[in-house]
Amino acid sequence: LLGNAAMTEEHPVVFLIDDDPSVRDALKSLLRSVGLEVRAFGSAQEFLRSKRPDAPGCLVLDVRLPGPSGLDFQRDLAESNIPLPIIFITGHGDIPMSVKAMKAGAVEFLTKPFRDQELLDAIQQGIEQDRVRHQETAILADLQERYRALTPRERDVMTRVVTGRLNKQIAADLDLSEVTIKVHRGQVMRKMLAKSLAELVRMADKLGVDSGRS
């Protein structure tokens, strides 16, 4: 899993939706010239039908699209849990429209014709956002994997350890001997790859382990 995450980091993908083939071609060429991988689409439907790689990336989206507008599509994506950062481009933008887009979480709102560097900067920013999100997702998935490897008894012990209870207290809670608790605790630290109690607490926090039970 760790290897997989490291691999995708090398290949971010930029998705581009614009109904004008000239613009599509020009932007594709521009992005490729700086070494970005581009997937271009003529419509939102095409984009949704496509198989998207599990890699950090961003979406360059024309406001004026056939079918639902770019702003509507932005909302649809957020609702269907596709958290791609979006950079809007438009033939003639107005302030209310751009405010609406930015409020909905757009990275940038560019009016055509725009300077290449502005677009590239926005794309870089979008990819960086997505990369962080991706890494966090990967780390969380890894942690969840480790947590799943714990036995129910070890999870009980971990839940109590991260709330700061002493071995003696946990033994009393679970009606076990203190020695047994020590063994479970060592297993938890090993399986979770935690080097210290502090790290285990951070992991529990990320996992959202319910520590309010005791």
Next chain:
Amino acid sequence: LSQAGPRWLSRLPPTGRYGVAFLAVSAATALIVTSQRDVESAPASLLFCAVMLSAWLGGLRVGLLATALSVLAFGYFLTMPDYSLAAHRGSVPRLLVFTLAALFVCSLAAAQKRATQSLSKARDELAGKVGELQKANRALQVENAERRRAEALLQESERRFRALIEHSSDAILMIDREATIRYASPSFERVLGYAPEEAVGRNRLFFIDPDQHDDAAASFAGLPKEPGQFATLQNRMRHKDGSLRWLETTVTSWLDEPAVQAVVANVRDITERKLAEQALRESEQRFRDHAETASDFLWETGADHHFTYITGSFHASGFVLARLTDARCWDLMADRAEEADKWREHVAAIEAHVPFRGFVYRTIRADGSEAYVSTSGRPIFDADGAFQGYRGAASDVTTAVRARQAEEALQRAWAELAHISRLTTLGEITASIAHEVNQPLAAVVANASAGRRWLAVQPPNLQETRDALDRIVRDGNRAGDIINHIRALLKKSTAPRQRLSINEITLEVIALTRSELDMNRVALELQLADDLPLVTGDRVQLQQVILNLIVNAIEAMRDQGAGLRELLVSTSADAFHHVRVTVQDSGPGPDPAGIDRLFDAFYTTKEDGMGMGLAISRSIVEAHGGRLWAMPNAPRGAIFHFTLRAEGNEEVFRAALAS
């Protein structure tokens, strides 16, 4: 002494009076004794004197006491033996004679005193009687004087009343139980033409119009009988000259008063008043008829501005007031909240008691529908100048207001339409130009950037660079195609070319922009030349050009002071049979440096402008074979001219060339 004696004696107590007897007798005795034998010869005389004195002063009883004392003194001193009461025989006759003489003297003196006393008493009584008589006489005199004065007053009063009666303009009659006139005052002649002598003895019905005899008899019989109560009758009576007169008679019954025994009638000619009343009644009825039948309604308010009167037409118009007096005039206004200023001004005017005219407000009819009322009123003041309220007329102007509102709405709709039409023609074109041209433009920029970057990589990627350059050429051509396409669209108008009057077109555009001009307080001057030749063209496109120039002018003058916004629109014809339209404003004027670029596409000095209006306008004018140009106005502002070829222009032009 005769008078002094009894007066001081009478003040003495009875013992004192008897003391006189002792004193007198003692004095006499002492005198006799001291004188010894010198007065012996007449000793009894002194004692008699004492008795006389006592009886005279003190009366019979004192006299008798003095007599007794004198007898004792006589016996003691003067009869033998001296100084002893023992008498001897020889002295008894002497003592007896003395006693009898003393008694006689005493009775004489007493009788004398009684006589004197009764005389003086009688005199006193007489004097008293005389005094009383004198008093009675004085009272009588006073009474007499008063009676004379009262008589004088009575006479004066009677003269006064007689004068009043005889000179009164009212005739006064006294009528007996049988309705016969017993007295008529001189004024009767003035009232009905008959002298008093002619009236007296006649029955009152003689004077009354025969038509009213029955009524008159009945009303006479029904008069109040109690004195002092009066009744007022109105009868038509016949004047001696034959004319009929209305008389008002105030009648008081004095039949039961013995001194009068008559009905006193005060007769007054009220013909004039009656006629005036009738005229007034007719006049009022006439106005009432007018008022009640008029569609306008008349109203009055009191000093507290509550209604006191409204004609029936108010209700006939569908309005209603719960209770007239509950409402103040402004309670009828339904638009007080939304037009607070108007309402405040109106109330202030009313409170200031000034007239108002044509005040229009919105109100609600009984059925809930809205209505507009126009009202005018003037304040009423009494003789002392105190404010009494308002009186005025109002009318339902709903129809007129609705018509005006509809007209305004129409005007607004026209203006809106002008804007929309301007936007849909010019705006749509510009938006489409912006988008259509922007797309290839964006592509060109992106391709150029990409090409630069392909060249910058190591080694330079020439194939990609070539592809990018090819796309630039393709997109550049595409942008050019779009522009040419739009230009072609403008030239090749689908609307049929018509023969048009440029003045008519100008006036139509002015009508459309009228509200815009008013709203911006622009003073418009129109100078339209007469007898302009017709032009051939597209009415809507030419209107767009003029509209665009006027709207530009209005917008250019927006920052000028309100008094400095002047717009001149003129039309004229030149020698070459061109029709010229000039739009001249007093705005800041074009930037001299930018004047050549005014007609370039996308050139604008407005914040929200596209910079397409003048470019398209010039295209339209040129498509019509004309020219559009601008120049600065003096002292400020801009002048836009455009010319159009008029009908017959070719002939004129050829003729000009030929000459």
